[in-house]
Amino acid sequence: MSAIEVLAPGLLTTVQDLGREGFGPMGVSPSGAADPLALRMGNRLVGNAEGAATLEMTLLGGTFLFREGGIGALTGSDFGANLDGTAVPRWASFEVKPGQTLRLGPTRSGARCYLCVQGGIAVKSFLGSASTHLLSGLGGHEGRALRKGDVLKIGDAREAKEKGTDHNASSTEGAHKSNRLRSVAAKALELLAPRKVLRVTPGPQSDWFPKAAQRIFYSSTYRVSEEANRMGLRLAGPAIREGAHGEMISEGVSLGAIQVAAGGLPILLFVEQQTTGGYAKMANVISADFSSLGQLRPRDEIRFELVNFESARKLFIEQEKLLAAKDLIV
Template structure:
């Protein structure tokens, strides 16, 4: 049995996959990776199914030992990783020999980094997913962030098929799983055996450029957008907002110009979606995120499009963002283009 030993957990490290969908009526939000694109690519690098469970580290990484060795990849933000003192680049697969230690420090760019290992992490699934839901204390490793002394088993979630995952298959119709979207191609590795050599595989630079994080988030009109006057909407779209220190996996509270009109006594609570931008009583926007509440009674002026959700996952406190309006047709077109890019045979070199 292969394991990962947690020598230092970092600031907030959890087990995540692509989350669980379809349980909103039960009060359970999807959870899952804050940057699902990084998770999917990281798993591709090591020959896993795209939804295999991995470690998500936030702002400050941890230190991990591999008694039996492993094949790993670090996806997304640069946390200054070293393997026994030797620098390890992001977006590249590498071999960890038995007994070696992987150390990650504070982030240099972005908010989150994913450690994917060949085979994925083997944890007990909750509602079909390995993802940790911190607010409810469910899923992942004992429903919590990792602690010093934790030991995680490595599984066998290789990419022989879309469903060949271990404790990480999302519920049906997961919008973050490309296999559930009609008209969007599955990645080549989702239905073929992993290549014989997994060491030193890299993501093509042109692909990373086209998947670059955005600070102007594209949004579609929210269900209550017509509650806000044209003047108020201009304020919203022309403003620069700052991510507050209170941002977390439930939502990103923003600081900046207040938007009046978000609190309506006559509004009945309704279901909310990932990326919805609700205007709280004080007039400041909150972007609902992966551990959002499942219903809400505040007006939603806009919704971040699916193609930009990965950018939300890399926002840090004090980062500045803006919003740009696009049509629903454009949002769908951008998502399809993004999925085609992720399915490209040129993704990994």
């Protein structure tokens, strides 16, 4: 079996797929890729099913030795990758020869970059997913971020093509000869580019916040603080004091919920989110913009734009159509 050796892990590199849904009653949140669109497209570039396991890198990429070679793709943000000194384009598959080393550096754009390999990263599945849940030390490679010297097995290419999640609707590329190099259509990348103006629907307690408080939230620019990780992103900016009662009866919270704690500053709940919480939610980021959250870095400036539920639904369906399109991968 083929393998990748971690020569340098980067700042925070974890094994991720599309996460594990369905374990809310145990308090287990789905986890999964912070930028699922990048993960899905990367897998398609190398001929895997969309939800195969990949490496998610954060802000600073790692260095990886491919012992037996293979087919890889880098998606998400630009981490200045090179293969034995030759620049590697993003959003395209590339061939790696046995013994070659892939080096990534600090980000030149957003927070996360994905390394997808044909066959997928082979780790023991936990509750049906390869995703690492860092907070609880579960899933992925030993439940933790990668370290120097780790060796990751690469799965069987044929299996990775079939293996699946409910997201593997389109594996049209499977019809092609599997080693043909491919890239994502430029037009699609433009349409799927990460946003800094995040679209939201009203949160379940939005009517707790008086008009003045809502005005502050929707008209202000917020800065992503240093406390931004896979659990959540704390924002800095104008405080929303009115309506932020601080405490309420804990209830289930959804991915992308924007809760306002006693201090009045919003906190965005992310992929390794708590499953329930006791703070009032002003708004919730729409499903179509989840991937944008995964590319936010500390100090990035963001704003919120209110949309209704029907628009949110349409935007998500359009995004899925775009992703399923035959000409996405060329």
